[in-house]
Each structure stands twice: as C-alpha cells, then as structure tokens.
Amino acid sequence: MSDKTLTLEVVTPERKVLSEEITSLIVPAIEGYMGILPNHAPMISGLEPGVIKYKVAGEYKKMAISGGFLEVSDNKASILANTAELAEEVDPKRAQEAKERAEQRLHNKSGVDLIRAETALKRAIARLRVAGREKH
Amino acid sequence: MASVSDIKRRIRSVKNTQQITKAMEMVAAAKLRRTQGAVVSARPYSNKLEEVLSRLVASSPDLKDALLEVREPKKIGFIIVAANKGLSGGYNANIIRSAIVSMAHHRDQEIGILAVGKKARDFFRKRNYKVEAEFIGISDIPKLSEAKELAEAVKTFYTQGIYDEVYIVYTQFITAMQHKPKTKKLLPIETPQEESGGELDYIFDPSPQTVLNQLLPLYLINQVFSALTEAKASEHGATMTAMGSATDNAGDMIDQLTLKYNMARQAAITREISEIVGGANAQQG
Numbered sequence: 086m087s088d089k090t091l092t093l094e095v096v097t098p099e100r101k102v103l104s105e106e107i108t109s110l111i112v113p114a115i116e117g118y119m120g121i122l123p124n125h126a127p128m129i130s131g132l133e134p135g136v137i138k139y140k141v142a143g144e145y146k147k148m149a150i151s152g153g154f155l156e157v158s159d160n161k162a163s164i165l166a167n168t169a170e171l172a173e174e175v176d177p178k179r180a181q182e183a184k185e186r187a188e189q190r191l192h193n194k195s196g197v198d199l200i201r202a203e204t205a206l207k208r209a210i211a212r213l214r215v216a217g218r219e220k221h
Numbered sequence: 222m223a224s225v226s227d228i229k230r231r232i233r234s235v236k237n238t239q240q241i242t243k244a245m246e247m248v249a250a251a252k253l254r255r256t257q258g259a260v261v262s263a264r265p266y267s268n269k270l271e272e273v274l275s276r277l278v279a280s281s282p283d284l285k286d287a288l289l290e291v292r293e294p295k296k297i298g299f300i301i302v303a304a305n306k307g308l309s310g311g312y313n314a315n316i317i318r319s320a321i322v323s324m325a326h327h328r329d330q331e332i333g334i335l336a337v338g339k340k341a342r343d344f345f346r347k348r349n350y351k352v353e354a355e356f357i358g359i360s361d362i363p364k365l366s367e368a369k370e371l372a373e374a375v376k377t378f379y380t381q382g383i384y385d386e387v388y389i390v391y392t393q394f395i396t397a398m399q400h401k402p403k404t405k406k407l408l409p410i411e412t413p414q415e416e417s418g419g420e421l422d423y424i425f426d427p428s429p430q431t432v433l434n435q436l437l438p439l440y441l442i443n444q445v446f447s448a449l450t451e452a453k454a455s456e457h458g459a460t461m462t463a464m465g466s467a468t469d470n471a472g473d474m475i476d477q478l479t480l481k482y483n484m485a486r487q488a489a490i491t492r493e494i495s496e497i498v499g500g501a502n503a504q505q506g
Binding site: 115116126128129 | 266267446
C-alpha cells in the first residue's frame with residue numbers, strides 16, 4: 086500500500102459536507118463509475134445521482150449524492166453536489182417511500198416528466214445503498 | 222395640561238409597544254444570525270462552481286448553450302426581491318426605488334416583472350406594471366429548493382424567448398446595518414473570467430459541451446440562491462435596526478412622559494397644600 090493521498094472535499098450549496106485525506110475514490114460519472122487515485126490528471130466531470138465510495142485509512146466509506154460535478158487538480162478532488170449525505174444522515178424510510186413513488190410514476194408513465202422520475206429513482210436508490218438497505 | 226391619570230395611561234401604552242418592538246428586534250437578530258451562517262456556508266460551493274466554470278470556458282471558449290445565447294433585447298425580465306412584511310425601515314422602499322431606476326434604463330424595451338415577496342408584488346401590481354409571476358413563500362432562511370423553483374421559472378421564460386434578458390434586483394448584504402440595493406444580470410449568463418490564466422490542461426468527461434450544459438443550470442440556481450439569501454439577511458438586518466431604534470425611541474418617550482407625570486403630580490400636591498393652608502388661614506382669621 087502506498088502512502089500517497091489526495092484531499093477529498095465535498096461541498097453543497099448549503100454546507101461543506103466533508104474535507105478529508107483519502108487514498109482512493111469511486112464516483113458515479115455520467116458514463117459509469119470511475120475510480121480516482123492520487124496524482125490523477127486534472128479533470129472535470131459531470132456526476133450522476135449515485136454513491137461515492139472513498140477509502141480513508143484502509144476503510145471504505147460511502148456517501149449519497151444527487152448529481153453534480155467532480156473537479157480533480159493538484160491532488161485535490163472537489164465534489165460539487167446538489168445534496169450529499171453521509172450514511173448516518175440518510176433517512177431510509179423517506180428514501181424507501183421516494184423510491185416507491187418514483188417506481189410508481191415510471192410504471193404508470195402517467196404523463197409526468199419521465200426523466201425527472203428516473204433521476205428521483207436514482208437518488209432514492211443511492212440513498213438506500215448508502216444506508217445499507219439495498220444490494221450493490 | 223394632561224391629567225395625571227392620562228399621562229399614566231400613555232406611559233403604560235408606550236411601554237407595551239416597547240415590549241413588542243424589543244421582542245421583534247430579538248427575533249430578527251436570531252434570524253439574521255442564522256441567515257448569515259447560511260451565507261457563509263454557501264460560499265465554498267459558489268466559489269468552486271465559479272472556478273470550474275471559468276476553467277471550462279477558458280479551455281474551450283466556443284461552446285454553446287441556450288443560457289449563453291445573446292439576443293437583441295426586446296423584452297426584459299426583472300426579478301425584484303422584496304420582503305413579505307413591512308416594519309423593516311426603508312428596506313422595501315429602497316429596493317423598489319432602485320428597481321424603478323434600473324427599469325428606467327430600459328425604457329425602449331418591454332418589461333416584465335417577477336415579484337418575490339408580497340411587498341414587491343403589491344407595489345408593482347397597484348401601479349399597473351406587468352407582474353408576470355410571483356414568489357411569495359420564500360422562507361426566513363432561503364432553501365435551495367426555493368431558489369431552484371425561481372431559477373426554473375426564469376429559465377423557461379428565457380429559453381422560450383419570452384424574455385431576452387433577465388435581471389435580478391436584490392439587496393446586497395454588507396453588514397447588519399449596511400445594505401445596498403443591487404441589480405445583477407442573470408441571463409444570458411456572463412461567464413466569469415479566470416484571473417490566473419488556465420495553466421492546467423483539463424480532461425473533460427464525457428465532453429466539455431456536456432459538462433457545460435450540466436453546469437450552467439446549476440450556476441443559475443446558485444446565483445439566484447445567493448441573491449435570495451443575501452436579500453433575506455439584509456431584510457432581517459433592516460428589521461433588527463428598525464425595531465432597535467423603535468425600542469430606543471419608546472424609551473426616550475417613556476422618560477419624557479415620566480418627567481411630565483412627576484411634574485403633574487408635584488403640581489397637584491402643591492395645589493392641595495396651598496388650598497389647605499389657605500383654608501386654615503381663613504378659619505384663623
């Protein structure tokens with residue numbers, strides 16, 4: 086194991102959620118999950134609603150985000166998310182309800198914005214996964 | 222001269238008013254503190270967002286997006302952010318006056334108003350301005366979802382070609398006592414310029430265009446959010462100051478009335494004594 090680290094910073098419009106030294110990072114990029122290691126080339130990428138996994142002191146931690154951006158430069162990864170929740174902050178009951186609601190809407194195709202229902206579903210699934218209620 | 226009991230009644234009434242203004246001052250102070258906290262904690266996000274956007278634009282300047290499209294302004298939208306309530310000194314009057322001045326610069330174009338807060342809506346509606354949308358329920362500490370709703374509405378107006386330019390008139394928060402009405406161009410988005418030239422060669426995933434299309438709506442929401450938050454902080458600050466001086470004024474008034482009350486009471490006692498002495502003298506004589 087190398088002792089190289091990069092700084093992960095997660096900010097939302099309402100607060101700074103996290104700032105930590107990590108050894109690796111996995112983010113839900115637009116075209117699939119993507120891994121970031123220390124000394125990554127400078128990059129800006131869009132993020133989908135999903136789960137961020139990061140490794141601190143040999144241990145993986147998870148966080149749910151609802152879309153946003155990742156900027157990597159100079160061994161610093163900044164995530165700009167609309168919302169971000171750590172595992173202990175997720176309300177599983179609410180997420181479960183949101184998931185069912187979104188599934189219902191997708192199922193009925195009841196005219197409402199399908200894209201919106203789909204993102205809502207992704208958000209809910211991400212929260213549930215972080216809370217450990219849903220399989221990976 | 223007013224009678225002793227009249228003065229006493231007035232003192233009591235002023236004291237009641239003072240209690241109310243004092244309570245309002247303290248409530249506003251608490252809200253101000255919380256809103257100020259929100260302003261501060263929103264800063265890292267908006268700095269970062271601006272940074273990313275300016276890098277993106279610096280590295281690939283020919284990107285296109287509906288929100289960047291500059292058209293000849295025929296119709297202009299003004300978002301005017303005022304309060305729902307009064308009792309905040311000159312807050313509402315100042316912002317409305319400044320909005321009218323800003324709108325006067327665009328006399329040749331058609332103007333539509335999106336009113337935030339009851340005071341803005343009522344004022345402009347009464348004067349036959351075109352109030353095309355209203356947002357009344359902004360909370361004391363603005364939520365992102367409220368900014369989102371407003372931003373979505375503006376975006377729709379803009380992309381459908383109803384407005385060719387959109388400005389936001391809000392109160393900039395400097396300190397609790399100091400606020401300045403400000404007019405800012407919201408759309409088309411003017412991308413921030415990077416001060417320290419783009420020294421790094423960024424990879425954009427999946428492409429600069431996709432990232433930009435995703436980034437700009439967020440940038441817009443964030444601009445609206447910070448304007449709403451600053452306006453609310455200013456509103457609470459203005460309320461606090463206004464209620465603070467009302468409390469002080471009530472205090473001065475109570476002092477004056479108390480003085481008057483004591484004088485009236487003293488006069489009454491003196492009169493009584495002289496009557497008694499006069500009566501006693503008459504009996505002796």
